[in-house]
Amino acid sequence: MAVTLTLLPAVDVADGQTVRLAQGELGTQTAHGDPRDAAIAWQMSGAEWVHLVDIDAAFGRGSNAELLAAVIAELDIKVELSGGVHDDSSLEEALSTGCTRVILATAALENPAWCARAIAAHGERIAVGLDVHVVEAPDGSVQHRLAARGAARDDGDLWETLARLDQEGCARYVVTDVRKDGTMSGPNIELYRAVASATKTPVIASGGISSIADLIDLAEIAASGANLEGSIVGKALCAGRFTLSEAQGALRQGGSGRL
Numbered sequence: 496m497a498v499t500l501t502l503l504p505a506v507d508v509a510d511g512q513t514v515r516l517a518q519g520e521l522g523t524q525t526a527h528g529d530p531r532d533a534a535i536a537w538q539m540s541g542a543e544w545v546h547l548v549d550i551d552a553a554f555g556r557g558s559n560a561e562l563l564a565a566v567i568a569e570l571d572i573k574v575e576l577s578g579g580v581h582d583d584s585s586l587e588e589a590l591s592t593g594c595t596r597v598i599l600a601t602a603a604l605e606n607p608a609w610c611a612r613a614i615a616a617h618g619e620r621i622a623v624g625l626d627v628h629v630v631e632a633p634d635g636s637v638q639h640r641l642a643a644r645g646a647a648r649d650d651g652d653l654w655e656t657l658a659r660l661d662q663e664g665c666a667r668y669v670v671t672d673v674r675k676d677g678t679m680s681g682p683n684i685e686l687y688r689a690v691a692s693a694t695k696t697p698v699i700a701s702g703g704i705s706s707i708a709d710l711i712d713l714a715e716i717a718a719s720g721a722n723l724e725g726s727i728v729g730k731a732l733c734a735g736r737f738t739l740s741e742a743q744g745a746l747r748q749g750g751s752g753r754l
């Protein structure tokens with residue numbers, strides 16, 4: 496039986512170029528060319544979605560909004576847009592590009608009242624990004640803390656925030672283990688299983704994918720009944736660990752031919 500997992504190739508953009516970060520940190524990025532070419536390439540490879548991120552806007556150091564709007568206009572597939580959306584004006588600008596949904600990240604933690612209003616107004620077009628720091632406490636217990644990209648402060652407990660957003664009707668979560676992001680060291684399977692089992696809201700996993708076997712592991716969580724809907728895949732595709740068509744083929748075949 497085929498296992499189902501939606502794959503979202505990532506196109507991260509800084510200074511007008513596609514880049515990849517390691518552990519979500521500026522200063523680790525490497526440039527990989529033109530964002531339009533990257534997005535079109537994923538579309539031609541059979542992607543149903545592209546995960547498009549304005550890194551400059553996310554870190555408050557500029558904007559690639561005009562470029563990303565032009566990229567979205569050329570695509571015939573769905574786009575998940577993220578980066579720097581923090582108020583009504585930036586949200587309306589993002590939605591006006593024609594993207595399928597917009598991710599609220601920093602603002603969802605720093606301004607929960609505004610986030611709740613955005614969720615109520617736009618429903619399925621809003622997802623919330625949750626960047627998770629897994630911390631081992633002195634007593635040996637494991638804590639799951641949230642922190643906005645580029646911020647030193649602690650933005651609260653994952654599970655408390657998840658419960659709040661569930662009550663507010665959030666339509667979708669994009670959950671990233673920040674330690675794993677851009678490392679190709681394998682995803683935090685236990686984290687994604689726990690989050691997807693704790694909510695009835697669909698969850699998209701992000702961070703650490705290194706092989707088709709990792710994607711099969713995530714798909715098997717979904718097949719078990721947890722609400723794991725998809726996975727963002729970035730560096731592993733760019734590094735040639737596998738192709739998008741190979742991954743999609745393995746998922747359709749129920750996980751045979753793990754790479």
